[in-house]
Amino acid sequence: MSAPRFTVGQRVRIADRTPPVHHRVPAYAKGRVGIVERVCGLHGRPEQYIRGDGQPLTRLYRVRMAQPDLWAAYSGAARDSLDVEVFEHWLEAQE
Amino acid sequence: MAEPSGPHDIGGQPAGPIDTGEHDTAYWEWQIDAMVRLALEKGLLTDFAELRDGIERLEPGDYERLSYYERWAKSLAYALLDKGVVTERQIGLKIEAIRDRQAREQDP
Numbered sequence: 176m177s178a179p180r181f182t183v184g185q186r187v188r189i190a191d192r193t194p195p196v197h198h199r200v201p202a203y204a205k206g207r208v209g210i211v212e213r214v215c216g217l218h219g220r221p222e223q224y225i226r227g228d229g230q231p232l233t234r235l236y237r238v239r240m241a242q243p244d245l246w247a248a249y250s251g252a253a254r255d256s257l258d259v260e261v262f263e264h265w266l267e268a269q270e
Numbered sequence: 271m272a273e274p275s276g277p278h279d280i281g282g283q284p285a286g287p288i289d290t291g292e293h294d295t296a297y298w299e300w301q302i303d304a305m306v307r308l309a310l311e312k313g314l315l316t317d318f319a320e321l322r323d324g325i326e327r328l329e330p331g332d333y334e335r336l337s338y339y340e341r342w343a344k345s346l347a348y349a350l351l352d353k354g355v356v357t358e359r360q361i362g363l364k365i366e367a368i369r370d371r372q373a374r375e376q377d378p
Contacts, residue, residue, distance in 0.1 A: 193275045197323035203282040205272035221319035246282065 179234050179263075185211045186269040187238060189261055197221045204259045208269050209240035212258055220262050234263040276326040277333035299339040306346055314355055315346075324348050 181187055191206035199221055215235040222228045242255035249255075271282065309315045324345030328336070336344065350356045 191272050193273060197319050197326050198275070201281045202272040202274045202279045219317060219319075221317070221323070224317035224319040225323045 179214050181211050187266040188269040190265045209238040212237040212239040277330040278326050302339045302343045
């Protein structure tokens with residue numbers, strides 16, 4: 176298997192798209208920027224099971240985002256974060 | 271925020287309080303759970319993702335109205351119909367048989 180495209184601590188943007196199939200990316204995370212918190216290994220991606228897209232194993236990352244960046248009226252602590260696990264084909268490097 | 275991808279995609283939307291109370295699992299709910307796991311073991315479903323996909327594509331009205339295991343049941347039924355494992359006629363006949371049995375049990 177190839178090496179992970181992204182490394183821990185790297186800034187990544189989650190793609191903003193909505194395929195008409197189960198894809199495990201919540202609306203609030205789409206188009207958002209976060210930091211790779213950890214590399215979670217290889218897992219079957221949902222599109223493979225449903226549409227047979229020929230990519231059975233794909234790397235999964237835990238992406239950490241700042242809560243105040245996600246919600247316009249966030250009233251919690253500025254350092255609060257939210258983690259979402261996202262497959263590699265949903266991520267692109269962000270400067 | 272991006273458009274929700276279905277009736278399930280409600281993270282971050284305004285909502286009322288969450289019911290954190292315990293509730294009993296009815297026998298039929300265990301049966302649905304068992305059927306899903308058997309379907310996975312037999313390869314009729316290849317992954318839980320298929321069940322999730324069916325749940326996320328329920329009509330929004332159905333999604334709101336149905337309970338957790340009712341969603342599982344409907345999604346499993348659609349998947350098995352799609353794959354030709356069962357026919358609508360077979361499901362219809364079974365529902366009729368169960369209704370008849372329940373009517374007899376209530377009014378012997």
